Amino acid sequence: MTDRLTVLITGATAGFGAALARAYAASGDRLVLIGRRTERLEALKAELGGEVHVVTLDVRDRAAVETAIAALPAPFDAVDVLINNAGLARGLNPAQSADLDDWDTMIDTNIKGVTYMARAVLPGMVARDRGHVINLGSVAGTYPYPGGNVYGGTKAFVHQFSLNLRADLLGSNVRVTCIEPGMAETEFSLVRFSGDDSRASKVYEGMTPMSADDIAGVIHWVTKMPRHVNVNTLELMPVMQAFNNFAIKRS
Ligand code: NDP
Ligand code: 8X3
Numbered sequence: 001m002t003d004r005l006t007v008l009i010t011g012a013t014a015g016f017g018a019a020l021a022r023a024y025a026a027s028g029d030r031l032v033l034i035g036r037r038t039e040r041l042e043a044l045k046a047e048l049g050g051e052v053h054v055v056t057l058d059v060r061d062r063a064a065v066e067t068a069i070a071a072l073p074a075p076f077d078a079v080d081v082l083i084n085n086a087g088l089a090r091g092l093n094p095a096q097s098a099d100l101d102d103w104d105t106m107i108d109t110n111i112k113g114v115t116y117m118a119r120a121v122l123p124g125m126v127a128r129d130r131g132h133v134i135n136l137g138s139v140a141g142t143y144p145y146p147g148g149n150v151y152g153g154t155k156a157f158v159h160q161f162s163l164n165l166r167a168d169l170l171g172s173n174v175r176v177t178c179i180e181p182g183m184a185e186t187e188f189s190l191v192r193f194s195g196d197d198s199r200a201s202k203v204y205e206g207m208t209p210m211s212a213d214d215i216a217g218v219i220h221w222v223t224k225m226p227r228h229v230n231v232n233t234l235e236l237m238p239v240m241q242a243f244n245n246f247a248i249k250r251s
Helices: 015-026 038-048 062-070 100-128 149-169 188-192 197-202 212-223
Strands: 006-010 030-035 052-056 081-084 131-136 174-181 233-236
Touching: 006 015, 006 100, 015 030, 015 038, 015 212, 030 038, 038 052, 062 100, 081 100, 100 131, 100 149, 100 174, 131 149, 131 212, 149 174, 149 233, 174 212, 188 197, 212 233
Parallel strands: 006 030, 006 081, 030 052, 081 131, 131 174, 174 233
Antiparallel strands: none
16 A cells, blocks of 8 residues: 555554654654543644544453444544554463463454454444554564463464454465564563563663564554565564573473
């Protein structure tokens, strides 16, 4: 798609979502910005100018998602790009001591929220025979790490859900891409560690993480590819992150 797009971004109040809003505003696209923190959405709208519609919405609320998407005013209702970005990790405890409320929050946001949004937006895309769903997966959905239990599980779901959407949408011109980043410095670790700033900043100590702008630039590029090209999955990491060998407990 090279023409002007209507881009709906969930989780636009911070991190990747806010950077994406700035990237698409810079290319003259029309924006629908979603998040729970209204004051941040309004501040972003004031900063960006242009055609921006904001919706305060918790993506875990199925009825609210359905109502909000059905109520989008023209021309914001013809969504060309849905960026299912709202998501989070909560905690890094091993499974045997993890907080079940944290697990519920991750499952409800990263899995259910993504499916609610996709189900609400896809019929319009198929009817217009035009659209692109971008889902935010993670390297955590492919590579296990201690404490990644449910977070990684939710992102593995996002990966497979994205591929299965492609299977369902074959024959339409609706594209689906799963973006799978490694470490990027946003509010992600602050949220994971319940606002513990020093623990969050230690995650990125002594290395150069990716930035929200790095991720936004890649997603922007993927959505501006010629319409006959579908990037299925795209995994990216900072140069200073790689893989480890198998862990073995020896007696
Ligand atoms: P941030 O914490 O900086 O931003 C997360 C955004 O999600 C916020 O705007 C937040 O807005 C929104 N959000 C969270 N819960 C809800 C909800 N229930 N309803 C609506 N919006 C919600 O994190 P990132 O920008 O880093 O993360 C964005 C996505 O990228 C997530 O899916 C994350 O899992 C994924 N990711 C992040 C990586 C990283 O290293 N940073 C790497 C790989 C993937 P508000 O609180 O206002 O609702
Ligand atoms: C976020 C990347 O490595 O912290 O999805 O799980 S990681």
